[in-house]
Amino acid sequence: QVQLVESGGGLVQAGGSLRLSCAASGRTFSNYPMSWFRQAPGKEREFVAAISGSGRSTHYADSVKGRFTISRDNAKNTIYLQMNSLKPEDTALYYCAARSYSGTYDPRQRDDYDYWGQGTQVTVSS
Secondary structure, X not given: OOEEEEXXXXXXXXXXXXXXXXXXXXXXXXXXXXXXXXXXXXXXXXXXXXXXXXXXXXXXXXXXXXXXXXEEEOOOOEEEEEEOOOOHHHOEEEEEEEOOOOXXXXXXXXXXXXXXXXXXXXXXXX
């Protein structure tokens, strides 16, 4: 059974930092892209960041570019999201996603990922 388990969320003041982790089990995703999405109350789930299987290619939403960094450790089957200079508008449930098949895809599209975690809450106070 494939599982993605996020951790590292919490409550932080504006300007602070958090590091999210997403550990995969049940299969290896080392050759496949993974990503982070987030969903705030009353809003649709939105793309945050994505990383290729090798880790050499990354993509970011404009709203987090320069503040967030996505990385991966394929030996641990884990990806990370380092979040710095956090803002109240970053408050959301953060989800990890993984794609298990090859082919053309858009790293920013939810439908191009077939495995999802349960999410970890990030709350940024002003």
